[in-house]
Amino acid sequence: MKPALTEIWQAVLRGDADAWEDLVSEYSTLVYSVARRHLSDSDAEDCAQQTWLALYKSRHRIKDAARIPTWLASTSYRRAMRILRKKYSVRRAEQNVPDRAGPLTPDEHYTYLRRQATLKRAVESLDKRCRTLLTELFFSQEETRYKELAKKLRIPRNSLGPTRQRCLKKLKKILEEYE
Amino acid sequence: MRNSTHPDKIQLIQALRTGRIPFQDHLKACENCRTLVGILKWSGAGVGPLAWEPSEAAVRRSKAIARIDQSRKPLKTLTGAIIFDSWKSQPALAVRQAPFGIERRIRFKLQQYTMEFVGIRQMTGWEFVARVYDGDAVTRQFVLQTGTRKLVVGSGDCFHWHSQQPPRRMRLLSKLLGIDLGSLQW
Numbered sequence: 119m120k121p122a123l124t125e126i127w128q129a130v131l132r133g134d135a136d137a138w139e140d141l142v143s144e145y146s147t148l149v150y151s152v153a154r155r156h157l158s159d160s161d162a163e164d165c166a167q168q169t170w171l172a173l174y175k176s177r178h179r180i181k182d183a184a185r186i187p188t189w190l191a192s193t194s195y196r197r198a199m200r201i202l203r204k205k206y207s208v209r210r211a212e213q214n215v216p217d218r219a220g221p222l223t224p225d226e227h228y229t230y231l232r233r234q235a236t237l238k239r240a241v242e243s244l245d246k247r248c249r250t251l252l253t254e255l256f257f258s259q260e261e262t263r264y265k266e267l268a269k270k271l272r273i274p275r276n277s278l279g280p281t282r283q284r285c286l287k288k289l290k291k292i293l294e295e296y297e
Numbered sequence: 298m299r300n301s302t303h304p305d306k307i308q309l310i311q312a313l314r315t316g317r318i319p320f321q322d323h324l325k326a327c328e329n330c331r332t333l334v335g336i337l338k339w340s341g342a343g344v345g346p347l348a349w350e351p352s353e354a355a356v357r358r359s360k361a362i363a364r365i366d367q368s369r370k371p372l373k374t375l376t377g378a379i380i381f382d383s384w385k386s387q388p389a390l391a392v393r394q395a396p397f398g399i400e401r402r403i404r405f406k407l408q409q410y411t412m413e414f415v416g417i418r419q420m421t422g423w424e425f426v427a428r429v430y431d432g433d434a435v436t437r438q439f440v441l442q443t444g445t446r447k448l449v450v451g452s453g454d455c456f457h458w459h460s461q462q463p464p465r466r467m468r469l470l471s472k473l474l475g476i477d478l479g480s481l482q483w
């Protein structure tokens with residue numbers, strides 16, 4: 119089992135460089151994604167590195183490990199905005215959201231990323247039939263055809279609807295337990 | 298999923314994204330789709346792309362922060378010895394004049410620590426690889442300093458770097474120990 123964030127953070131504060139690496143592994147996607155939503159990949163990498171340096175420098179001021187993910191997300195966001203402001207105007211910075219999606223606070227970003235990881239874990243914990251069906255449903259980039267999916271699951275096409283319903287119910291129950 | 302009655306996933310996500318839901322009546326009547334919409338909404342499917350993976354090199358740089366910081370002041374510094382040098386048997390001058398493809402292997406040692414070092418001269422400069430062992434096991438605890446550059450262990454638990462000039466001095470640094478690897482003639 120992975121050590122809890124509190125344990126990792128205590129070790130970081132004791133000067134354990136391996137624990138710092140574990141922390142980076144755990145949250146590098148979050149830090150980078152918050153920046154990448156607004157910046158090019160090379161700017162987002164710079165922004166992420168600045169964020170990690172900032173955390174390292176202020177590590178002794180952060181006593182509550184539970185705050186770290188949101189600290190990272192908001193620091194990465196603020197730095198991303200600063201980088202954008204240097205390059206363009208503020209307005210452009212705020213408009214520079216991919217896919218014309220609505221604005222997203224760093225907290226929301228973190229929450230959704232965490233929920234997506236939870237969703238993935240929940241789907242993986244289901245029986246094989248539900249796992250296959252829901253993986254197609256939630257994580258496949260393309261739309262799956264009923265006929266192909268029924269073939270994959272080895273069930274008649276007309277029982278796909280009820281199977282999907284059964285699997286979604288199971289999934290919903292697990293997600294409620296996780297939350 | 299696509300059939301004649303339920304909206305497919307892409308239509309649902311599109312609806313969440315734009316806030317325009319053209320199949321309200323269907324949702325009212327279909328628990329199946331309501332559950333699906335609920336989970337999609339909960340997981341942020343409507344807010345656009347959320348997850349990007351940073352490159353391995355970027356993650357490595359961030360991981361290196363603590364180790365590089367701790368390597369600034371090792372508690373003590375000792376000097377290592379060269380116990381093998383493939384250039385010992387070759388006249389150095391002739392080697393220096395060779396255009397490229399020339400290789401030099403060196404083994405450094407101090408107490409239980411060994412560093413295997415390989416330098417290869419390329420058309421574009423020198424490529425270096427080094428790996429440190431604590432006894433028989435590879436160790437990642439050191440930072441390698443060559444000139445003003447500090448390197449951390451990368452893929453394959455090795456230090457990799459490229460330089461126009463071969464290093465004259467190298468040092469291995471950790472929180473506890475600095476190992477001066479002596480000076481090299483090229």
Ligand SMILES: [Zn+2]
Pocket residue numbers: 302303304323327328329330331
């Ligand atoms: Zn439906």
